[in-house]
Amino acid sequence: MSYGILSFGAYVPSLRLDRKAVFEAVGWATPNLRGLASGERSVANWDEDAITMAVEAGLDCLANTEFSVPHICMASTTFPFSDRSNSGLVADALNLQRSIATEDFGGSRRAGTSALSRALSNSESTLMIASDCREAQPGSVQEMNYGHGSACVLLGEGKPIAEFLSSSSEHEDLIDQYRANGIEYDYSLEERWVREEGWLKIAPDAMQGAASKAGIELSDIDHFVVHGNGGAVAAVCKKLGLERSRFSDDLKATCGDTGAAHAFLMLSHVLSNAGAGETIMLVGFGQGVDALIIKTTNHLSTARQGRGPERFMARRRATNNYTFYLSLRERLSLDFGLRAERDNRTSLSAFYRRRRDINSMLGGRCSNCDALQYPRSIICVSCGTSNSQVEESLSGLTGRVKSFTEDWLAYTPSPPYIYGNIEFDGGANVMLEFTDFEPGSLSTGDEVRLAFRVKDRDEKRKFHRYFWKPAPLTRL
Amino acid sequence: MASGIRDKVAIIGMGCTRFGERWDCGPEELMIEAFSEALTDSGVSRDQIEMAWLGLFFQEQSAGKSGLPLSMALRLPNIPVTRVENMCATGTEALRGAVYAVAAGACDIAMAVGVEKLKDTGYPGLPERSKGTFDDLWLPNATAPGAFAQLASAYQAKHGCDSIDLKRAMAHISVKSHDNGLLNPKAHLRRAITEEQAMNAPMIAAPLGLYDCCGVSDGAACAIVTSVEKAKEMGIKDMITVKAMQLAPSNGFEMSTTDWDGSYLQTTRIAAARAYKEAGITDPIKQLDMTEVHDCFSVTELVVMEDLGLCEEGGAIKAVLDGKFDKDGEVPCQIDGGLKCFGHPIGASGLRMAYEIYLQLQGKAGERQLENPSMGLTHNLGGHPFRNVASVSVLGLHSA
Numbered sequence: 001m002s003y004g005i006l007s008f009g010a011y012v013p014s015l016r017l018d019r020k021a022v023f024e025a026v027g028w029a030t031p032n033l034r035g036l037a038s039g040e041r042s043v044a045n046w047d048e049d050a051i052t053m054a055v056e057a058g059l060d061c062l063a064n065t066e067f068s069v070p071h072i073c074m075a076s077t078t079f080p081f082s083d084r085s086n087s088g089l090v091a092d093a094l095n096l097q098r099s100i101a102t103e104d105f106g107g108s109r110r111a112g113t114s115a116l117s118r119a120l121s122n123s124e125s126t127l128m129i130a131s132d133c134r135e136a137q138p139g140s141v142q143e144m145n146y147g148h149g150s151a152c153v154l155l156g157e158g159k160p161i162a163e164f165l166s167s168s169s170e171h172e173d174l175i176d177q178y179r180a181n182g183i184e185y186d187y188s189l190e191e192r193w194v195r196e197e198g199w200l201k202i203a204p205d206a207m208q209g210a211a212s213k214a215g216i217e218l219s220d221i222d223h224f225v226v227h228g229n230g231g232a233v234a235a236v237c238k239k240l241g242l243e244r245s246r247f248s249d250d251l252k253a254t255c256g257d258t259g260a261a262h263a264f265l266m267l268s269h270v271l272s273n274a275g276a277g278e279t280i281m282l283v284g285f286g287q288g289v290d291a292l293i294i295k296t297t298n299h300l301s302t303a304r305q306g307r308g309p310e311r312f313m314a315r316r317r318a319t320n321n322y323t324f325y326l327s328l329r330e331r332l333s334l335d336f337g338l339r340a341e342r343d344n345r346t347s348l349s350a351f352y353r354r355r356r357d358i359n360s361m362l363g364g365r366c367s368n369c370d371a372l373q374y375p376r377s378i379i380c381v382s383c384g385t386s387n388s389q390v391e392e393s394l395s396g397l398t399g400r401v402k403s404f405t406e407d408w409l410a411y412t413p414s415p416p417y418i419y420g421n422i423e424f425d426g427g428a429n430v431m432l433e434f435t436d437f438e439p440g441s442l443s444t445g446d447e448v449r450l451a452f453r454v455k456d457r458d459e460k461r462k463f464h465r466y467f468w469k470p471a472p473l474t475r476l
Numbered sequence: 477m478a479s480g481i482r483d484k485v486a487i488i489g490m491g492c493t494r495f496g497e498r499w500d501c502g503p504e505e506l507m508i509e510a511f512s513e514a515l516t517d518s519g520v521s522r523d524q525i526e527m528a529w530l531g532l533f534f535q536e537q538s539a540g541k542s543g544l545p546l547s548m549a550l551r552l553p554n555i556p557v558t559r560v561e562n563m564c565a566t567g568t569e570a571l572r573g574a575v576y577a578v579a580a581g582a583c584d585i586a587m588a589v590g591v592e593k594l595k596d597t598g599y600p601g602l603p604e605r606s607k608g609t610f611d612d613l614w615l616p617n618a619t620a621p622g623a624f625a626q627l628a629s630a631y632q633a634k635h636g637c638d639s640i641d642l643k644r645a646m647a648h649i650s651v652k653s654h655d656n657g658l659l660n661p662k663a664h665l666r667r668a669i670t671e672e673q674a675m676n677a678p679m680i681a682a683p684l685g686l687y688d689c690c691g692v693s694d695g696a697a698c699a700i701v702t703s704v705e706k707a708k709e710m711g712i713k714d715m716i717t718v719k720a721m722q723l724a725p726s727n728g729f730e731m732s733t734t735d736w737d738g739s740y741l742q743t744t745r746i747a748a749a750r751a752y753k754e755a756g757i758t759d760p761i762k763q764l765d766m767t768e769v770h771d772c773f774s775v776t777e778l779v780v781m782e783d784l785g786l787c788e789e790g791g792a793i794k795a796v797l798d799g800k801f802d803k804d805g806e807v808p809c810q811i812d813g814g815l816k817c818f819g820h821p822i823g824a825s826g827l828r829m830a831y832e833i834y835l836q837l838q839g840k841a842g843e844r845q846l847e848n849p850s851m852g853l854t855h856n857l858g859g860h861p862f863r864n865v866a867s868v869s870v871l872g873l874h875s876a
Binding site: 341342344346350353357358371381402403404405406407411416417419420428432433444455465467 | 598599601604609610612613614615616617618619621622623625626627629630632633679680681684727728729730731732733734735736737738739
């Protein structure tokens with residue numbers, strides 16, 4: 001038993017927007033975007049946000065692990081709630097123990113790397129998730145460059161896949177971009193200034209500092225995971241005289257910049273390919289720099305089990321429909337008719353009574369007849385015994401589609417509204433709303449997994465309610 | 477030992493409005509229209525009616541809660557009026573209340589009125605509604621067509637039938653109901669359609685297209701009932717009596733266990749078995765001369781034919797395509813056009829079905845009159861296949 005990174009995970013939404021399609025739609029007004037119009041970016045579905053993506057990364061990280069998580073941290077610049085524990089909801093969805101400490105970190109794109117630096121320095125046991133779902137103004141550089149995603153690492157005592165060597169942080173109030181409270185979009189300054197005055201003057205010191213603390217040379221480091229735009233990273237690489245090949249893929253071509261999640265996402269990408277005994281430097285940038293060095297162990301290859309962004313990268317739904325993207329992300333208000341006017345007020349006292357049923361998908365297994373049912377009930381649906389049900393989560397179960405429909409009458413931000421009866425391993429049947437399925441792609445008997453998603457948006461009170469939805473299966 | 481309701485209560489008067497988009501009428505006008513016809517038909521005076529039941533589903537959309545809308549509209553003399561609501565079985569529930577009151581001897585003459593004013597909601601289809609504070613947190617915001625469409629996917633998976641055959645049988649059901657509705661002056665939709673139109677209509681909830689869905693209508697219906705003894709005293713000839721009235725709500729079996737395969741209606745099977753027993757029916761195909769079933773969607777009618785034992789399990793596609801339930805078939809179904817074309821003002825629908833059987837048994841059904849029917853069945857399904865309330869009633873000539 002020793003301390004370090006025990007596991008990792010990542011998530012990238014399946015929807016990918018073709019950047020050429022963006023340019024074709026807005027290039028008449030913003031011809032300067034032509035140079036960015038290649039590859040694709042990830043786009044969160046209408047029912048995804050930083051919380052739901054954090055849950056996905058957490059599930060990826062915790063699958064087939066035995067570790068009891070005492071502490072959860074979530075880093076984001078796009079928390080769905082400013083006053084409601086975002087990490088707490090993630091902990092519930094991950095069905096973690098109730099005696100858990102929860103912390104939300106924000107305020108900077110490097111909120112995640114800063115929190116990770118502190119946790120590793122203090123040998124804290126924690127599940128550290130970074131997730132970001134930044135919106136961008138239509139026709140902006142950010143719209144081209146940004147993507148949505150999440151990633152995480154699990155820290156604690158066990159069989160580490162990577163050990164912590166050192167970290168170094170610098171603070172400089174260089175405002176390369178900012179987003180004031182209550183404002184939807186980032187305001188960015190000229191890249192050349194940020195590169196010359198920011199990256200080239202601030203990053204090398206922190207990177208050297210971390211290497212010195214670890215007692216190694218920068219040239220000894222196998223992988224540089226640097227969250228920044230390509231030009232700045234190349235300039236830093238050149239200034240430090242390092243090999244460009246040691247700088248990991250910034251995932252720009254396939255995913256885009258996922259903000260506070262991106263350093264973690266790139267790290268998980270490296271971890272899903274790295275060998276044992278390799279050193280990795282992780283660099284987060286934004287009003288300063290965090291630089292951390294870790295070293296992989298020979299547990300990495302056995303603990304990996306297909307974790308990381310690759311399987312989500314492979315499961316992609318490409319779109320070149322720019323207005324579809326705009327509408328999903330609420331950048332364009334389409335007329336969805338009277339059915340979209342439904343009042344989705346949530347009774348929070350009713351929710352509180354059944355919060356674990358909803359957040360953790362807790363059903364009940366009858367201790368008399370073994371029937372699993374959702375939702376739990378006082379009287380067993382199969383044998384009629386009272387108060388016999390033991391809590392059991394369905395969230396990790398594989399289900400099969402028993403019946404379904406594609407409903408063009410019901411309101412959903414992404415028609416058609418697909419829902420149906422799912423039979424789960426372990427013997428429960430639940431009628432559920434599906435997500436991430438293309439029309440025409442489903443058949444009865446198909447296997448599905450459950451994904452934690454926004455169920456309904458209450459536009460009047462700006463409250464999202466969350467629940468579990470069958471989604472296409474992606475196996476570890 | 478209870479003996480059931482068979483032949484204890486007679487229906488002595490019925491009325492039904494024209495169903496449809498009654499833009500010029502509110503619930504008050506509709507209730508009075510149905511009531512006036514029923515009262516005239518019964519030959520009793522309004523002061524002889526001692527108790528009333530009102531069936532209304534979307535109270536928030538039209539007339540409001542309680543029995544007051546009926547009492548106020550008809551200016552009833554402060555007699556008891558009970559409002560009942562059991563989703564699409566609401567109209568039959570109103571009738572059941574009146575029938576049981578008479579059977580219990582609580583009164584001599586009772587009345588049931590069902591009404592629904594759907595076209596003031598501003599919706600095509602049924603309006604959105606909360607499912608309850610907890611269910612809203614997890615159940616899909618399903619529409620009726622979406623919920624019933626799943627009967628088709630599950631039926632197809634279970635019986636391995638071809639999707640085109642299933643769609644054609646569904647189309648046959650709709651074409652048949654349109655043909656029947658054409659002959660009914662009170663029907664909402666009075667025009668013939670072709671199988672091609674039905675099969676190629678815009679998709680509402682796959683595989684249900686526009687013509688697989690019933691009309692959303694305004695309307696009201698009314699029944700006046702009394703005991704068989706009282707009816708005899710009144711000298712009523714060719715008396716029409718209630719043979720059975722059964723109700724079966726879900727208890728979670730369908731939605732919470734893996735024992736239900738989604739291809740049939742569990743509650744309908746239970747209610748039908750009880751109703752057949754109560755009515756003394758041992759061979760429904762031979763003994764029933766007609767059925768008015770809950771054809772909210774074509775596929776519902778298809779599986780209900782099996783659930784009522786009118787064809788063998790897995791055999792509905794063939795039976796439908798063979799014309800077994802057409803107006804000249806072995807057991808005609810929806811001779812009045814059904815929910816599909818007569819229309820579906822929810823609170824009135826169960827009473828509308830009874831109205832058609834009442835007319836047919838008396839030989840008063842005009843152009844669509846069947847040859848000497850003596851017994852008919854009504855069936856409602858409130859809710860969705862995975863969680864619903866089924867009602868099955870049998871009405872017949874007293875002599876039958």
